[in-house]
Amino acid sequence: MxxxxxxxxxLLVERGALEANLAAMAAALPGSRLRPHVKAHKTTALAARQAAHGHHGFTCATVREVEGMAAAGLGTDLLLANEVLDARRLGAVVDAGARVTVAIDSPETLRAAVDGGVREVLVDVNVGLPRCGIAPERAGALADAARAAGLTVRGVMGYEGHLQMLPDQAERARLTTECTDRLRAAHADVGGEVISGGGTGTHAMNTVCTEIQAGSYALMDTAYTAAGLGxxxxxxxxxxxxxxxxxxxxxxxxxxxxxxxxxxxxxxxxxxxxxxxxxxxxxxxxxxxxxxxxxxxxxxxxxxxxxxxxxxxxxxxxxxxxxxxxxxxxxxxxxxxxxx
CATH class of the missing domain: 2.40.37.20 (D-serine dehydratase-like domain)
Known part of the structure; x- marks a missing residue:
């Protein structure tokens, strides 16, 4: 054809450009330094290409994405970087053998993880984007409550999404440092081996996170191209x-x-x-x-x-x-x- x-x-994806993007990001953030976000492409075949470049942990935005990734054999380490109030479908994925971590930012989402059968969580911290996330100074208490409820707290996550496409790269870098300083402070109280966050627009300047949740880099669009990302x-x-x-x-x-x-x-x-x-x-x-x-x-x-x-x-x-x-x-x- x-x-x-x-x-x-x-919808067309040009192979040469795609492979160049995957290779460039794998060189910049090899292996577990990148946790590709599948919300950008919602396609397990493309996620398999990312896994072939050495990235075996993935970020998801919906329960459906977690289920689909696990069903496709890509469930080695799935993070639902979003709060849910009913985690029973996630618990079923865990029972089937996949590793699933869910974000929590409140006692209610903590309880949902416990009741749903999810065993691992990240404390989601508000680093400046007015969306989900607990205040940094309250993150440690939530982590303590999660551990008391029998959960494993892997660490923290925080997303500086409002900075991803700022055209002034110096300003983007400065504000990213402010956001990651908040995340670093919260991590000191929470503990764990994971500091997760970032995205395509800040992947090169977010030096605090142990893993970057970039997704748009694989396919790109006019907004990210205007940010001068290469x-x-x-x-x-x-x-x-x-x-x-x-x-x-x-x-x-x-x-x-x-x-x-x-x-x-x-x-x-x-x-x-x-x-x-x-x-x-x-x-x-x-x-x-x-x-x-x-x-x-x-x-x-x-x-x-x-x-x-x-x-x-x-x-x-x-x-x-x-x-x-x-x-x-x-x-x-x-x-x-x-x-x-």
Whole structure:
């Protein structure tokens, strides 16, 4: 099969760029220094590629991701870096032989871990992102309570997610140090061998965490590319030109693609059409200005602004070799960790 044979919209992953990204991150953070986050791609076949580069512990965002990774034989060391109030499905995964650790930040999530049959936890610490996480000064008390309840406390985690895409790298580094100082202080009270956190945008400057939870580096998007991280864009959405209108008066020519809001994560803005200017995105359409004007039937590879929700909108991704319409489709990977 060739790219030109695919029904659009279709999620494409260019093999050369993907492998370059995986190799670059494995060189920067070898082995257990990286705990790849599967929420970025939700695809066990891609996770297996990451494992082949030496990373055998993975980060998950949902119970469904934990279940799917374990079922795919990738359950050596799974961290659900998120709080849950019903951990019974996680306990079933543990009983089946996988190693599962869950984040806790309150007595309620601690109790859920105990009642659900999860035996290992990390204390989630608020390091500056106003999302989940206990205040650093209260982390030690929660760890003590977890141990008293019979749990193994592996250490702490904290995510400086609000810093990942700051364009000023010096400012990103300075603020990352402030966040990791809070995490280091909490770890002194909590104990354990693990300090987990970070992401693609801070992977090179977060020197406190023993493991980095990067995910977007494998596929990339326009938002992370703007942060100047050095990874290549490997994921695009293939779309077909379904209408084209030539210039008239002051109006430039424009074209319309058959991929819209239901094919792209839009929270970081419009996707990009290389060589064109995106005007707007509707339910099933993307309208962009371009010169020269394409013809109906032409194929265009569109770059998403936010990779994670874009992938989650598609049922499968196609591993391809090259950038042209005659590029070979090497494999079809189900996006098998979608849903909850």
């Amino acid at each position: 060739r790219v030109a044979d695919l029904t659009t919209p279709a 990874f290549r864009q490997s994921l695009t959405v293939l779309a077909t030109v379904i209408s084209a209108t030539g210039p008239a008066g002051d109006m430039p020519g424009w074209a319309v693609l058959d991929a819209g809001l239901k094919a792209f994560g839009m929270d970081h803005g419009n996707p990009e059409v290389p060589g064109g200017q995106v005007w707007f995105v509707a339910d099933e359409h993307l309208t962009f200005a371009t010169d020269p004007l394409p013809r109906p039937g032409d194929r265009v590879r569109v770059v998403p602004a936010h990779v994670d929700p874009t992938v989650a909108l598609h049922e499968r991704m196609y591993l391809v070799d090259g950038d042209g319409p005659d590029a070979e489709v090497l494999d079809t990977w189900p996006v098998d960790l979608r849903g909850w």
